[in-house]
Structures are given as structure tokens and as C-alpha cells.
Amino acid sequence: MKNSMRKHGLTALLTASLAVTTTALTWGNSAHAAEDVNLYSTRQPFLMKPLTDAFTKETGIKVNMVYLKKGMLERLKTEGMNSPADLILTTDIGNLHNHLKAGLLQSVSSDTLNKRIPVQYRHPDGLWYGLTMRARVIYAHKDRVKPGEITRYEDLAAPHMKGRVCIRSGKHVYNVSLLASMVVALGEDGARTWAKSLRENLARKPQGNDRAQVKAVYEGQCDVAVGNTYYMGKMATNEKSPEQKDWAKSVRIIFPNQADRGTHVNISGAAVTKSARNKANALKLIEYLSSASAQKIYAETNFEYPVLDGVALHPIVASWGTFKADKAYLAKIAEQRSLASRLVDQVAFNK
Amino acid sequence: MAVPEGLKDGWTISTAIICALAVTPVAAVVYLALTPEPGDDIWSHLVSTVLPDYIITTVGLMIGVGIGTVLIGVSAAWLVTMCRFPGRRIFEWAMLLPMAMPAYVIAYVYTDILEYAGPVQGMLREMFGWQTGRDYWFPEIRSLGGAISMMTLVLYPYVYLLSRAAFLEQSIGVLEASRVLGRGPWHGFFTVALPLARPGIVIGLSLVLMETLNDFGTVDFFAVNTFSLGIFDVWMNMSNVSGAAQLATVLLLFVALLVLSERYARRKQRFHNTSSKYQALPGLRLRGKLGLLAMTICALPVLLGFVLPTWILIEYAVQYFDPLLASEIAGYAWNSIKLSLLAGGLAVVVAIVIAYSVRIRGGQVLTSLSRLASLGYAVPGAVLAVGVMNVLGPLDNSIDAYSRETFGISTGLIFSGTIAAVTFGYLVRFLALSLGTVEAGLGKITPNMDGAARSLGHGALSTMRRVHMPLMRTSVLTAVMLVFVDCMKELPMTTILRPFNFQTLATFVHQYASDEQLGEAALAALSIVGVGILPVILLSYAIARSRPGHGQVMARPRQKNKMSKGSR
Numbered sequence: 021m022k023n024s025m026r027k028h029g030l031t032a033l034l035t036a037s038l039a040v041t042t043t044a045l046t047w048g049n050s051a052h053a054a055e056d057v058n059l060y061s062t063r064q065p066f067l068m069k070p071l072t073d074a075f076t077k078e079t080g081i082k083v084n085m086v087y088l089k090k091g092m093l094e095r096l097k098t099e100g101m102n103s104p105a106d107l108i109l110t111t112d113i114g115n116l117h118n119h120l121k122a123g124l125l126q127s128v129s130s131d132t133l134n135k136r137i138p139v140q141y142r143h144p145d146g147l148w149y150g151l152t153m154r155a156r157v158i159y160a161h162k163d164r165v166k167p168g169e170i171t172r173y174e175d176l177a178a179p180h181m182k183g184r185v186c187i188r189s190g191k192h193v194y195n196v197s198l199l200a201s202m203v204v205a206l207g208e209d210g211a212r213t214w215a216k217s218l219r220e221n222l223a224r225k226p227q228g229n230d231r232a233q234v235k236a237v238y239e240g241q242c243d244v245a246v247g248n249t250y251y252m253g254k255m256a257t258n259e260k261s262p263e264q265k266d267w268a269k270s271v272r273i274i275f276p277n278q279a280d281r282g283t284h285v286n287i288s289g290a291a292v293t294k295s296a297r298n299k300a301n302a303l304k305l306i307e308y309l310s311s312a313s314a315q316k317i318y319a320e321t322n323f324e325y326p327v328l329d330g331v332a333l334h335p336i337v338a339s340w341g342t343f344k345a346d347k348a349y350l351a352k353i354a355e356q357r358s359l360a361s362r363l364v365d366q367v368a369f370n371k
Numbered sequence: 372m373a374v375p376e377g378l379k380d381g382w383t384i385s386t387a388i389i390c391a392l393a394v395t396p397v398a399a400v401v402y403l404a405l406t407p408e409p410g411d412d413i414w415s416h417l418v419s420t421v422l423p424d425y426i427i428t429t430v431g432l433m434i435g436v437g438i439g440t441v442l443i444g445v446s447a448a449w450l451v452t453m454c455r456f457p458g459r460r461i462f463e464w465a466m467l468l469p470m471a472m473p474a475y476v477i478a479y480v481y482t483d484i485l486e487y488a489g490p491v492q493g494m495l496r497e498m499f500g501w502q503t504g505r506d507y508w509f510p511e512i513r514s515l516g517g518a519i520s521m522m523t524l525v526l527y528p529y530v531y532l533l534s535r536a537a538f539l540e541q542s543i544g545v546l547e548a549s550r551v552l553g554r555g556p557w558h559g560f561f562t563v564a565l566p567l568a569r570p571g572i573v574i575g576l577s578l579v580l581m582e583t584l585n586d587f588g589t590v591d592f593f594a595v596n597t598f599s600l601g602i603f604d605v606w607m608n609m610s611n612v613s614g615a616a617q618l619a620t621v622l623l624l625f626v627a628l629l630v631l632s633e634r635y636a637r638r639k640q641r642f643h644n645t646s647s648k649y650q651a652l653p654g655l656r657l658r659g660k661l662g663l664l665a666m667t668i669c670a671l672p673v674l675l676g677f678v679l680p681t682w683i684l685i686e687y688a689v690q691y692f693d694p695l696l697a698s699e700i701a702g703y704a705w706n707s708i709k710l711s712l713l714a715g716g717l718a719v720v721v722a723i724v725i726a727y728s729v730r731i732r733g734g735q736v737l738t739s740l741s742r743l744a745s746l747g748y749a750v751p752g753a754v755l756a757v758g759v760m761n762v763l764g765p766l767d768n769s770i771d772a773y774s775r776e777t778f779g780i781s782t783g784l785i786f787s788g789t790i791a792a793v794t795f796g797y798l799v800r801f802l803a804l805s806l807g808t809v810e811a812g813l814g815k816i817t818p819n820m821d822g823a824a825r826s827l828g829h830g831a832l833s834t835m836r837r838v839h840m841p842l843m844r845t846s847v848l849t850a851v852m853l854v855f856v857d858c859m860k861e862l863p864m865t866t867i868l869r870p871f872n873f874q875t876l877a878t879f880v881h882q883y884a885s886d887e888q889l890g891e892a893a894l895a896a897l898s899i900v901g902v903g904i905l906p907v908i909l910l911s912y913a914i915a916r917s918r919p920g921h922g923q924v925m926a927r928p929r930q931k932n933k934m935s936k937g938s939r
Binding site: 058065066084087089091094097099100104114121192225228229239358362365 | 610
């Protein structure tokens with residue numbers, strides 16, 4: 021009895037797996053309807069959903085999305101001209117730049133976009149468009165760091181900051197871009213020296229994310245941290261983890277290099293793929309994302325700086341005051357990323 | 372022979388085709404490595420800067436995790452199999468629980484508790500009046516040691532599972548013989564049981580080491596500079612996919628070398644069970660302090676690797692509970708289960724076909740093919756996903772081009788970006804798990820059994836169905852479970868290969884966890900653990916019941932009596 025039951029079990033298992041296989045081939049996606057737009061995004065679904073939902077409501081166009089942090093470029097490349105993706109959405113100029121270099125993007129233009137997005141935040145031929153900005157700033161402890169003690173990125177590497185700085189991995193895309201901007205500003209040798217001295221000033225081995233650095237300042241492990249602006253807003257309003265409000269309260273934001281080249285800003289942006297079938301819809305989506313209502317959602321839910329002029333900042337973001345952004349052309353910074361990444365290795369930044 | 376010639380070839384041909392398919396993504400990675408774009412040389416830079424550090428760290432991690440998992444896995448397996456102590460029945464299955472916990476999740480949880488700002492150090496500071504981190508020493512969780520601990524805690528079940536199966540399948544006769552010949556129980560363990568269990572332990576250990584080598588989530592979070600971190604750095608920051616593929620290929624060669632040298636070391640040995648005299652294991656009774664010690668040895672890994680992190684996840688999940696999110700997560704859980712079942716089932720069917728053809732057809736070619744088919748496990752998931760895309764994309768596009776030319780119809784992408792692509796990726800990646808387990812089970816059955824069945828007029832298929840399958844039922848179940856649980860946790864391939872609007876539990880956890888928002892991710896992370904536990908527990912019952920004499924209807928009741936007598 022038992023024996024035959026067991027045998028049946030195994031047969032059932034095999035049959036079941038075959039049955040599931042056949043269903044799997046039909047259980048896919050139908051992302052090719054007429055009023056669709058297909059999106060590959062490195063931005064999290066929880067961030068994009070309010071925006072895409074609003075877009076669908078306004079236009080009736082359904083947004084299909086794959087969220088992928090790595091491998092987007094390779095996926096577009098191997099899918100070739102048959103790729104279903106109409107547009108990509110990604111953070112950091114480096115990502116946009118790599119897709120451009122790989123020949124995966126096509127130029128689109130519209131008066132609306134040209135009017136809304138400042139020229140330094142879009143590709144001259146419309147191959148990509150910046151949608152939001154974030155500044156990489158210095159978080160300084162309110163009491164332990166005296167006013168004027170640190171005003172530039174260069175000060176992070178100064179002798180008086182020894183053992184007082186916290187920063188995430190030097191290889192994180194945000195820090196590589198920051199270092200690339202230092203390469204543009206100071207030259208390769210200058211950037212290397214800066215990175216080397218900064219490393220010697222670190223209170224601990226680079227680790228955690230930007231938020232964790234502010235936490236470390238709050239806890240007294242270090243006095244200053246480097247981070248993107250929107251984390252401050254996220255911490256200051258975190259109702260679910262109220263302890264983060266205390267972290268935020270313990271620091272003030274310093275926009276570096278206000279007296280000279282300005283603070284390093286990066287963008288999140290969108291681009292239309294070369295293979296886009298729903299090019300018109302893709303353009304509509306980019307236009308929507310740069311519209312006042314979408315820019316407001318970005319500003320309010322993710323504390324980013326809108327690229328569109330005249331959109332109200334989140335009150336918390338506004339409270340940090342206005343700042344002067346580094347005007348160096350972003351694509352130029354992107355070209356130095358590979359070198360910056362090597363510099364991180366050369367000075368053993370993460371060790 | 373009763374087997375028609377065509378069928379014999381059928382085994383060979385289908386195995387060859389399956390292996391060739393399974394090896395294509397790995398081959399695509401190697402191809403990428405061999406075709407760098409001009410100016411893409413990374414080696415001179417890496418060798419002069421970080422490569423030595425990558426290698427030292429990686430080797431340190433492997434040694435640490437290897438020793439840790441073998442110590443915990445083998446000793447626990449031996450204790451619950453051969454000894455009797457309080458709680459043994461529970462530990463039999465509970466030892467497997469940490470397997471359901473993804474390494475990156477446990478890493479997040481422990482960082483939350485143990486880092487400078489966490490409750491443990493906060494309490495210590497309060498108790499002793501320390502002001503800053505300079506006043507005292509506390510082990511840094513984000514370190515090589517931390518990574519070793521985290522991975523050991525969730526990976527030891529592989530060693531436990533396979534060494535326990537090996538101990539269970541040993542005939543007590545050989546141990547008795549060693550006792551009769553004057554060896555003590557400990558000596559018997561080291562000179563007889565352990566060497567006999569070596570293939571099982573080694574398979575378990577090699578699975579552990581490959582998982583360790585390919586881990587990205589934990590080492591990235593802890594900023595431990597391993598080889599796999601280097602691969603991603605070259606890929607993402609230096610925008611050099613070919614260089615990343617080169618590093619991955621080096622890693623692959625290293626793993627292949629390890630596996631080959633172990634096989635070479637035991638090339639002359641065979642581990643078939645020759646005795647059919649299985650008796651219930653006698654069960655060495657451990658009393659008093661010894662019993663307590665055994666209990667502690669088994670309890671600690673379960674507490675640290677499962678109970679404590681689960682408890683913290685539950686606290687978070689309650690704190691962050693949101694009914695809307697919960698129903699969304701239920702949908703993702705269903706996706707995860709379907710996908711993992713599909714991959715688990717397929718991986719085992721494929722493994723049986725390969726292992727069985729190697730057994731009945733033998734030959735160097737088939738054997739080597741089956742080894743090649745397991746290579747996917749030695750490549751980091753995200754890199755392998757690039758390999759899969761580099762196979763499916765061109766395939767889809769050439770089908771499309773052909774169809775356009777001949778029929779004037781565009782087929783578009785047939786496989787790329789579908790569930791089939793994800794499943795194929797899982798298969799390639801986890802075939803080593805199912806194949807290793809099935810092979811181990813099949814290897815224990817002496818070929819004399821095949822001979823007997825065949826000479827009684829049964830063909831290959833019939834022999835497999837009526838002799839081998841009942842005997843290796845446990846191995847087959849183990850294989851399904853291993854692949855299932857790993858697919859539940861799988862992240863990089865799923866993210867990269869999936870279709871539009873498709874989430875699994877792991878991808879859902881990742882979008883929050885990558886932002887260090889543990890609270891929002893907790894419920895989904897718990898669901899991964901919860902769904903993963905079920906097959907783990909089922910399996911351990913099956914294993915416990917499987918010994919001795921699988922499928923011997925006559926023998927079963929008698930042995931059951933003995934078993935219960937033994938444990939009373």
C-alpha cells in the first residue's frame with residue numbers, strides 16, 4: 021500500500037511539474053496593447069506608483085513597469101530592436117550616459133520639455149531628460165560642528181576633520197559621481213589627494229547607506245556625514261520610525277562650495293529607447309513627469325528638487341534655504357566615473 | 372537486453388541536449404569575458420590595487436564559513452542521528468529552519484540589533500556609563516567576522532541536511548564492526564562514520580562555499596570587499612561588463628578546480644551501501660551534563676539563525692502592518708510559490724534524467740557534460756542573468772528575423788522577459804543543487820540492484836521506476852525542497868529577467884531593504900521564511916521516516932517497532 025502511494029506521489033510530482041510548465045508559457049505578460057507604455061526603471065515601484073497611477077488616470081495610458089537595479093543596459097542590448105521597453109527611468113547621470121553610449125536611446129524633443137527643463141539638465145539632442153535633482157550635501161552635528169568649520173567638500177579632507185567624518189562606501193554610485201565631479205573640478209591628482217585625505221579622516225570604515233551616516237552622527241560616532249538631501253526629509257517626517265526624527269534633528273544641512281563652484285547635484289531622469297514602439301506615449305509620460313502636478317508629487321513624497329521652476333518645495337526642503345548648484349555639465353562628470361572608481365581603489369578608500 | 376536501441380540513445384541524446392542548454396548561459400558569460408572592447412583592460416589596475424584584498428577577503432570568508440558550517444552541520448547531524456538527548460526529536464527538523472532565512476535579511480536584522488546605534492550597545496553604554504565608541508570595545512558587525520557569522524548561521528543547514536542523510540544511510544553494521552574491533556564511539560565516529568559520510572559532507576560544503584562566493588547582498592551591506600563585490604564594481608561603476616565577466620570566469624575556474632581536486636582525492640573510493648541489513652540506530656544515550664551540552668550545540672544555531680531574527684521581523688511586521696500592503700504581499704507570495712514549485716519540479720526531473728543516463732550509459736562525455744551543467748551555481752546570479760539574456764535575446768531575435776523573412780510575420784521576443792526566462796535562469800542556477808542531491812542518492816544504490824532488475828527482464832525506465840525511485844525518494848524530495856527554498860530567496864536573476872509588472876516576495880523585500888527600510892520589508896521577508904519552512908519541515912519528516920530500508924514493505928513495521936523501542 022505505502023509503496024504504491026509513494027510511487028503515485030512521485031508520478032504526481034512529475035505530472036504536476038509538467039502541467040505547471042505548460043501554464044508558465046501562457047502565464048506571462050501582455051505588455052503590447054495599443055494604449056500602453058512600457059517602462060524599465062531603477063527607481064523603486066513604491067516611489068513611482070503614485071506618479072504612474074496619476075498618469076494613467078489623466079491619459080488612459082497603462083504603464084507597465086519592470087524595476088531592475090542592475091542589468092537594465094544588458095537587457096536592452098540583448099533584446100535589441102524587439103525590446104518591449106519604450107522608455108527608461110533611472111537615477112544618476114552615469115546610468116543615462118552609459119545607455120546613451122551603448123546606442124540604446126533615441127532623441128525625442130518637444131517644446132514642452134525644452135521649456136520646462138533647464139538646459140544643463142537635459143541632453144542637447146533630447147537623448148535624455150532630467151526630472152528631479154538631489155544635492156550631495158554635508159550633514160553636520162548642530163553642536164559639535166561650529167558654524168564655518170566646514171563649508172566645502174575640500175574641508176572634509178582637512179586636518180581638523182580627522183576622525184570626524186562618516187560616509188557610505190566609496191564605490192556607491194553617489195560617491196563615485198561626487199568623486200567624478202571632484203575630478204572635473206580639481207583634476208585627477210587633486211581628486212586623488214582629496215580622496216586619500218578624506219579616507220584618513222574617516223571615523224569608521226565606509227558602510228551603510230546615507231541615512232545610516234546621519235544616525236552615526238546622532239549617536240556620536242562622527243561629527244559630519246555626507247549624504248543626499250532627500251534622506252533628511254525622509255528622516256524628519258518618518259512617523260513609522262520616529263527615532264529617525266531625532267537623528268534628523270541632531271544635524272544641520274550644509275550646502276558645500278557656495279562661495280565657489282557650487283554643490284554637486286545629480287539627477288534622476290528618463291530617456292526613450294531606440295526600440296520604442298509606443299514612442300508617442302513614452303514622450304507623453306516624460307512630459308507628464310515634468311509637469312507641475314508630477315513634479316509636486318516628486319517634491320512632496322520623495323523630497324527631491326523639481327527641475328521645473330515654480331513648483332513649491334516641500335516645506336522641510338524649503339527650510340534648508342536655496343543653494344548654488346555646480347554648473348559643470350553633468351555628462352562631463354559622467355565621463356569621469358570610471359576614473360573616479362579607479363581612484364577609490366587606488367587610495368584603498370573602503371579598506 | 373530488453374531496452375530497444377533507440378531508447379538507449381534517447382537517454383544520451385536528451386541528456387546531451389539538456390546539458391548543452393544548461394551550459395549556454397555560462398558559455399555566454401565566458402564569451403563576454405573573451406570579447407572585451409578596446410581599452411577595457413581592468414587587470415593591471417585591479418592587480419595593482421584591490422585584487423589582493425579581494426582574494427584574501429574571499430578566501431578568509433570561505434574558510435570561516437566552511438569551518439563554521441561543517442562544525443555546526445556535522446556535529447548536529449551526528450548528535451540527532453546517533454545520540455538520544457532531550458529535544459532531539461525537535462532538533463531533527465528544527466536544525467533546518469535557518470535555511471529559509473535569506474542571508475541578506477539576517478544581515479539587516481543583526482545589524483539593527485548589534486550596530487553602534489542598536490539596542491545592545493545602547494544598553495551596554497547605559498549600564499556602564501560609556502559616552503562614545505572610544506570608551507569600550509564591541510565587535511563590529513559590519514566586518515568580515517560579521518559576514519562569516521551571518522552566512523554560517525543560514526548556510527549550515529546544507530551541511531546538516533546532507534551529512535544527516537549520509538549518517539542515516541550508513542549501515543550500523545560498519546559501526547558495530549568498528550566497536551567489535553575495539554574502537555570507542557568517538558573513535559568510530561572519526562575513523563568510520565565521518566569518512567563514509569564524506570561525499571555527503573563535501574557536497575553540502577561545496578554548496579555552502581558556492582553560495583558564499585556568490586553572495587552579494589550581505590557583503591555589499593557589510594562592505595566586505597570580496598571577489599563578487601569586485602565583479603559588480605567593475606560592471607556597474609567602471610561600466611565594463613566584459614571585465615566583470617572576466618572576473619566571474621576566474622571565479623568559475625577557481626570553483627571548478629576546487630571541485631575537481633576533491634573528486635580527484637577520492638577517485639578510487641566508492642560509497643555504495645552493500646549491506647541490506649539496516650537496523651534501527653541504537654542511539655547513544657547522553658545524560659546529565661552531556662545531554663545538556665548536546666542540547667546547547669543544537670539549540671544555539673537555531674536560536675541565532677532562526678528564532679531571534681524571526682522574532683525581530685515579527686515585531687517589525689506588527690509595527691508596520693498595513694492591510695493594503697498585506698494583501699499585495701499575498702499576491703507576490705503566490706507568484707513566488709508558483710515560480711519556485713515550477714523550478715523545483717523541473718530541476719528535479721532534469722536532474723533525474725541526467726543522473727540516470729550517466730549511471731546507465733556512463734562514459735566520459737556524459738559525465739563531463741553533467742559536470743558542466745552544474746556550473747551555473749558557481750556564477751553570481753546577476754552575472755548569470757546577463758548570460759541568460761545573451762542567449763535568449765539573440766535566439767528570440769533570430770527567430771523573429773527568420774519568421775519575418777519567410778512568413779512576413781514578426782514574432783517579437785518569445786522568451787526574453789517572460790516567466791519562462793526566469794524559470795530557465797533558476798534551472799541553470801540551481802541545477803547543481805538538484806543534480807548533486809539526486810546523484811548522491813543514486814550513488815548509494817549498488818549497481819548490483821540494477822543488474823538484478825535488468826536480468827529479471829526490466830528495462831531502464833522500469834528499473835528506475837520500480838527500483839531506484841523508491842530507494843531514492845528522500846533524495847528526490849530533498850532536491851525539490853532545496854531548489855524550492857533557494858528560488859523563494861532568489862533575487863538578482865528574478866529582478867533582471869522578469870516580465871513587466873511582476874513581483875516576487877524577494878523582489879518586494881529588496882526594493883525596501885536596498886533602502887534600509889527594514890520595517891516595510893519585514894512582512895514580506897517573514898513570508899519568505901514562512902513559505903520556506905513548510906517544505907523544510909515536511910522534508911525532515913520524510914528523512915526521519917526514510918531510514919531504514921526505503922520501500923521494503925515487509926521490513927517496515929518491524930523496524931518501526933525497533934525505532935520506537937530505541938527512542939523510548
